[in-house]
Amino acid sequence: MPPNNTSNGSTVNHMLLLRDNLFDAYGSVYVRPVRDGKSTTVVTFRMLLHSLLDMDTKNQRFKISTWVKMTWRDEFLQWNSSEYGGIDVIHVPAASVWRPDITLHSNTEDTFELVKPDTFVELRPEGTVVWYVPIIYGSTCLQHVRYFPFDRQECTMKFSSWAYDGAALEPQAEAGADAEQIRFAENGVWSFISVTNEVITEYFPCCPEPYYHLEFTIVFQRNAGFYVTYLILPCCFLSALSLLVFLLPPDCGEKLTLSITNLLALVVFQQLIAETMPPNGNELPLLGTYFLAMIIMVCVSVVGTVLVISISHNSTQMHPWIKTLFLDVLSKVVCLKVDMDTEGSEPTPHKMTNGSTSFDEGNLNSGYNELSAVTNTDNGISSMTSTDPNIAKILRIMAFMKNEMVSQSDKENRQLLWKQVSKVIDRCLFIILVIYALAISLTIGTYIYMGSETVQEHDE
Helix, strand or coil, X not given: CCCCHHHHHHHHHHHHXXXXXXXXXXXXXXXXXXXXXXXXXXXEEEEEEEEEEEEXXXXXXXXXXXXXXXXXXXXXXXXCHHHHXXXXXXXXXXXXXXXXXXXXXXXXCCXXXXXXXXXXXXXXXXXXXXXXXXXXXXXXXXXXXXXXXXXXXXXXXXXXXXXXXXXXXXXXXXXXHHHCCCCCECCCCEEEEEEEEEEEEEEECCEEEEEEEEEEEEEEEECCXXXXXXXHHHHHHHHHHHHHHHHCCCCCCHHHHHHHHHHHXXXXXXXXXXXXXXXXXXXXXXXHHHHHHXXXXXXXXXXXXXXXXXXXXXXXCCCHHHXXXXXXXXXXXXXXXXXXXXXXXXXXXXXXXXXXXXXXXXXXXXXXXXXXXXXXXXXXXXXXXXXXXXXXXXXXXXXXXXXXXXXXHHHHHHHHHHHHHHHHHHHHHHHHHHHHHHHHHHXXXXXXXXXXXXXXXXXX
């Protein structure tokens, strides 16, 4: 069937006539729409979250996209729907009617004019005005980063009239199914938990009238998967590598290089955390404390590595108490088998090379003893040494070489003892730092888990 053009035209005529009759005598949009100036205008306020646009942890602020609905009664915009063809709803530009100045106190945007000027309001016969408007709010949000990255953030938004006291304008929170938060666009970083609201009444010394404001508390939960994968696990692996340094041989030069490299990597990770955290001295993140503890461990590892390398190259005479403490006592405590046959053993044969001639210590001692027996008599040196002075010279050279070889052998035996001591110190440091790392990791991990669970139970 073709459309009833007569009916449509009549409806349009009635709507135009209604608008003309309503706004010809409406008056100023800056005057509160009541016939009695002492009456109170009740404004019902509803805010539904659409999405979280930004959570700036460092600067302690956030930005959200919302759908706001405000409802109030305008006593100058009433009509009898039967007189205008049964019209019970019309839409007019929001700028043509009075609007409540509900303002966000903790606004962080450049301007407080957050509402688009070309929005419309809905008018009903009893004078009810309904204003639907999308608004992007930027507000401060005090960050609690103690349990980062398993933290929950509670952001509070305070709304009230900027110009009117409670006797003139009373904001109320809308209740019922229309006020339920059933839609929220997840952004992958934060999950929406809950939103609650309450009306708070305040009195000030200057004025006897009450002042009302609406306080919305929005709770977000940080998704920790990204931080666990790219921040916490690499730190744990670097800490484990720092402990493996003590499993390398004591005289290995790469021990120090590996320790310093791990130290620099941990410092870089700590800086990444510091760049995202607010400069709040009252509440430090436990993860930052964990990184600091691991940096201290790696610093101890570097100092211990330097000490071990220095001891492994020592060749001085060892005090008996050092040998007793490290080689007799601590070696058994740390379950390390050490070689105790170096002290007091016969010098190990050595070879000295001079050009193409090779001298073995054993052969040198044998030749020296035989030559000494031939050249020595009961009355002293025989006439052989007097007739051939080169033999005495050879004897002196051979005696010098023998003494040098014995001295070198003693020195190497002493070095072997110090290397055994350095191995014991390596093992002791390894066990101590493993216990330290496990204790710190379990303590801070348990504290974060229990603290985050407590916060969740409190919110629920």
